[in-house]
Amino acid sequence: MYGLCDCNNFFVSCERLFRPDLVGRPVVVLSNNDGCIIARSNEAKALGIAMGQPLYQVKALIERHGVALFSANHTLYGDLSHRVMTTLRSLVPSLEIYSVDEAFFDLSGFDEPLDALGRRIGATVRRNTGIPVSIGIAPTKTLAKVASKLAKHYPRLEGCCYMHREEDIRKVLSTFPLRDVWGIGRRYGRRFDEMHLRTAAQFVDLPEAWVRGRMGVTGLRTWYELQGRPAVGFDDLGSSRQQISHSRSFPHEIYDRAELERIVAGFAAACAERLRRQRSLCRTIHCFLTTNRHREDQPQRYETTLCSFAEPTDSTLELVKTARRLLREIYRPGFGYKKAGVLLGEIVPEGSVQRTLFGSVPTEKHARLMQAMDEMNRLYGRGKVKTAAEGTEPFRMNREYLSQRYTTSWDELLVVKAK
DNA sequence: TCTGGGGTCCTAGGACCC
């Protein structure tokens, strides 16, 4: 049996934790640059505000209904996510953190009835962190996702849905919307609508060859999983990333090469830091640059290029230098650039490196320097020590509705008035 | 005017090898 713990409206719940006056009121959280809606409270969903909708399209609605707005405060959400995961780890033997607000766990070998266990897990997370969660328990991960959605929608389940008998599962799938199944996205959803396939049960009844032919092996996995046959592996070791990327849209178009170079240098440095944190090295670095695709009246350009290193590296100095060189290669004057990014690939664990005969980078020297830099930034705050190439002005985003750093800054702790 | 960011896996096609 697999369990899934899914935080309810996670980013909104994080904001409400420190603003209890917002419980029961419509709340939304915005993407970087306050561009799109990326999280909604139930009340905001009921107003018809869609996931991913640009803010300007719902501005009037938001003002009319007094919807509370927040800029994304990922530091806060990351911290609270860590608290949720720590609580979960204390309750189950193995945990796979699937995303910032979701984790699977393996429930084999428990004596306690699983629905009682699920409710106990949900209540403990709620008590320890203040974040409301939904628990789904079923024979496969895909079915556990279905169960967690039921737990979220039906209050009488008290936050946990345990689904195991074949006839119960069949009954649930016969009404469960196919487009809400994990692995069925917008494209397939539309295609199934055209075929008048509406429920998960109707999908399960399709012939295996049809699914394989139209949806490939990934679709077939979903098909198996809905039948209670596990086809998606469980990964509790927290395997390291195969790619690390950092990209941003800019609040305004940027034309200046020097400015782009500083920004890209900062992105490369951010990637390098994360690379070292997971104790890995990368062999390739990509750099991309793109204009504003929404401005059809302006000339468009998208360019990407890469560099492969002879020896894998985690050196900020080398990655920053290379990213700037790649940027100079793809940059053309006269275009208004709206977004840029850096992507590290072919990531290998530190210590498994094949050295080259003619290595040119002073690896050991860089390693000691990076260690010192990381340590200083850990002690004195992020970005205290950085390469000159990044410039002194940090990359600015629009964050008009940012909440306090309640959990990561002494100056911004929540003040409780005692009267 | 305004439109996110960070990931995964799979497949097809082109260029190349012997």
Place this chain on the structure above:
DNA sequence: TCTGGGGTCCTAGGACCC
């Protein structure tokens, strides 16, 4: 009429997830 077979590597694109 009729033009091999077995590979690798790379890129782009498509699908999905949160």
